Amino acid sequence: MAKIILVEDEINIASFIERGLSEFGHEVSVAYDGVEAWELIRKETFQLLIFDIIMPRMGGLELCKLYRQNYGFQSPVIMLTALGTTEDIVNGLDAGADDYLVKPFSFQELEARIKALLRRGNEEGLTGMLTCGDLTLNCITRRAERNGLEIDLTVKEYRLLECFMTHQGCMLTRSILLKDVWDKNFDTNTNVVDVYVNYLRAKIDKNFDDKLIHTVVGMGYIMEAH
Template structure:
C-alpha cells in the first residue's frame, strides 16, 4: 500500500515511517501544503495522511484543492491536534474521509488506513454501477449507455469500471494503470490506446461525450451536459 504523508513535524514523520514501513507500507512525504498537492496529483497513492497545520497552504485548503480543483478521489485521513466538532465538520465538508486526533494510536491509524483503502478499492463490490445514462452490471459484465449496449473490450471494461467507481471524481493515470494491469503496467503507451478505443464505443455514437482527459493528470466521467 502506497501512502502519502503531508506533515511538517519531523518527529511525527519518523514515528509514521518507523511503524508503517515494517507493516509493508510504501511511504512518500511532503513537508508543506503546496508540495503535498504536487505529490498527491503527480503520483499514485492508495491514501493520504494529511496534517492541518502546514506551512504554505493549510490542510483544509490542501484537501479542498485536491477535491474541487483536481477531482482527486484518493482517500484522505486528516491527522491533527484540532479536536473541536467545528474542526472535524470542516474537515469532512472539504472532502476528508476520516479524521484522527493527536495524540493517536498507531495501530488505530493502521486500521483506519486499511479500512479507507478497502472502501476505495470497492472490495465490498457493488453489482451495478451507474452514472448519468451509463449503467454497468458487474454480475453480467454488460454495460449500456442510454439503454444501448456497449461493445467493450476486456481492458475497456476494466477502465470503465474504474471510472464509474469514482465518478464524477478524477482517477489518475497511475491509478488507472494499476486498476487494469496491477503492479506490472506495460512499458508502452498502452493506456492511451485503450482510452481511444473506449471513446469510440462510449462517446462516438452519442451526441455528447462523457469521457474527459485532464492532460498530465488523469481521466474522469462527466454528465453529457457538462461535456
C-alpha cells in the same frame, strides 16, 4: 501494501508515522508542507493521503480541497490534527477528508483506519447504483440524483447516504452510523451525526413532498420511501 503520501510539518511525528507505515509494508512519501505535497501529488499517484491540518505555506484543508477538485475521489484522505471539536471534524470532512484522527493517537488506530479505507475503496469498485423511491445514488461517481435533479455530495454526506440506502427500512442508531460511516466511536455527546443528517436532508428532502429520511425519536433514523 499501499502507496501513501504523508504530509506533516512536525519532523518527529512525520518520522514516527513513516517508520510505522513502512513496517506494515506501505510505500511512504513524506512532505513537510502543503506546497511540497502538491508538487509530489501532481507527479505521482497515491492510494491514500494523510494530511496534517495546520501546516506552513498551505494547510491540510486547502490541500484536501485542491486534491478533490483536481482528482475527485480517486483516493481516500485522512486528516491528522490536534483540533478535535465537532466543528473541527465537520470542517475537515467538508473539505473532502474520508476520516479524521485527533492527536495524540496510537499507530495501531491509524493503521486500522487505513485498512478500513483501502478495503472500502476496493469494495466500492464492485458496486453500481442504489435507489430509494425517485432517488438514485451512483456509487462510482458518488453523485446522487432525485427526480432528474443532480445533487452534489461531500465525502461524508455520500458515506451517510450510502449507509442509509443500503439499509433501507432499518432503524439506524447514532452509534451504528458513527461506526459504519466514520469507522470510529466518537464521544457519545457529539452531535456530528445529527449535523450531517441535517445537511443530507437539506439536499435530498427539502424541496420534495415525499421525505426519505425519517427520525425515530429517541433512537435514530430510518430511510424509506412511502
